[in-house]
Amino acid sequence: MKSVVKQEFQGLNGDEAVALAAKQSDIDVVAAYPITPQTIIVEKFSEYVANGEVNTEFMCTESEHSAMAACLAASATGARTFTATSSQGIAYMHEMLHYTSSCRVPVIMAVANRTLGPPWNIWADDTDSLSQRDTGWIQLYCASNQEIIDSIIQCYKVCESDDVSLPAMVCMEGVNLSHSVMPAVLPGQEEVDSFLPPYEPVWTLDPDRPATMGNMAGPSETLETKEDLRIAMDKVRKKLSDVACEYSNHFGIPYAGGLVEPYRCEDAEVMIIAIGALASEAKVAVDQLRIHGKRIGLVRIRVFRPFPIGEIRELAKDAGAFVVFDRDVSFGMEGVVLSEVKAALFGMSPSPRVTGYVVGLAGVDVTNRQLADLVEKSLDQDLRQETISVE
Secondary structure (H helix, E strand, C coil): CCCCCCEEEEEEEHHHHHHHHHHHCCCCEEEECCCCCCHHHHHHHHHHHHCCCCCCEEEECCCHHHHHHHHHHHHHCCCCEEEEECCHHHHHCHHHHHHHHHCCCCCEEEEEECCCCCCCCCCCCCHHHHCCCCCCCEEEECCCHHHHHHHHHHHHHHHCCCCCCCCEEEEEECCCCCCCEEEEEEECHHHHHHHCCCCCCCCCCECCECCCCCCCCCHHHHHHHHHHHHHHHHHHHHHHHHHHHHHHHHHCCCCCCCCEEEECCCCCCEEEEEEHHHHHHHHHHHHHHHHCCCCEEEEEECEEECCCHHHHHHHHCCCCEEEEEECCCCCCCCCHHHHHHHHHHCCCCCCCEEEEEECCHHHCCCCHHHHHHHHHHHHHCCCCCCCEEEC
16 A cells, blocks of 8 residues: 655645645636635635636636536636535536536536525535436535545546546535534645646547537437436446545555445444435444444445445345435425435345435434434334335
C-alpha cells in the first residue's frame, strides 16, 4: 500500500470540504448560483479564484438553469467543470440535467440536500436530488465530510473515463453535513495530481472543426442515444469500485468506496437500509440494539444511481427482513428508497420481509434511539404486510 507523501488534517464543514476537493481536482470552469445551504461552497471557491490559488474561470450566473447550461458548454469544449446547488436550484436545473447526461459530458455537481418548498425551509431532506433520479446522473450520498472529499476526487476519474463519460451528483444533507465541522484528512496536491491527471476528452466542440450536439434526431437515433447512456450507467458499478480501490492504494488509506457499506451484517437477521447522514445515526442504533441481543445490521446505500441491485440481493440471502428509513417521500406512493429496495428484491425466493418509515423530513431531528425504537416496533409487527409510516 502506498504511503501518503503529504497530507493535511483539519476540521472543516461539509461545504468547505466540497470547495477544497474541487480546488484539489484542478477545475477549469465553475459556474454556479448561490443557494442555502450550499452557498459557502461557491463563496469559498470564489475566494480561491480571487486569491490566485486556482487557475479557474468562475461564473456566477443569473440562475441554476443557466449555471448547468454553462457547465454543459464548458465541459463540451474539454474543460474540467464543477457546480453546486440545492433544493429549488436543482429543480430549476431539471431540463438541463437531462441535456447534460444525454450529451455525455462529465460535469460534477455537489448537492446540499434541502427540502423543496413551499413552505420555505432550509433544512435537510433528500427528496430534491432523489426526484432527479431518472435524469441519467450518477448519484452518490455521503455520510461524512471525509467521504465528500474522497467522492468528488474519485468521481472525476470515474466520469471522465472513456467508457462512462457521464455527470455525477455528490450529495450531502444540508446543515447536517454542509454546516457541521468534522475532522478530515486532506490528501496532498501532488498526490492528487498524480492520481487525477488532466482531463482528456474523447471529443470536444471546436470552432475550427464545426459540429453540433443535442440537435434534432429521429426515433431510432434517439433510442440508440438512450441505450448508450444505459450501458454506460451499468459500467459505472464496476468503475466506481475499481477507482475506489485505486484511490485507497494510492493514498494509503482504508477502502473508501463501493456501492454499499454493510455494517455488522455478517450474522444479522434484520438489516436497516438508509442513505447519507441518516445512515450514520442508524449505525449507532444498530450498536444499541446489539447490546440488547438483537441481531441487527445496517446497509448504507452509498451509490443510489446506478442502484446497487446485486449487492442488496446478495445481502438479502442472509437476512429475513429489511427496515428502510427514508428522509424523503414520493407523494402518492412511499419513501423513494423503500420503493427501490422492494424493486431490487422482486422475484427472490424466499422473499425478505420489508417495512419502511419516512423520518426527518424538512430537517426534523432523528435520533438513534428513535430509529432503534422503530426497528423494535417493526420486529413486533407482522412484517408480511409491507407498511409505511410517516413520523
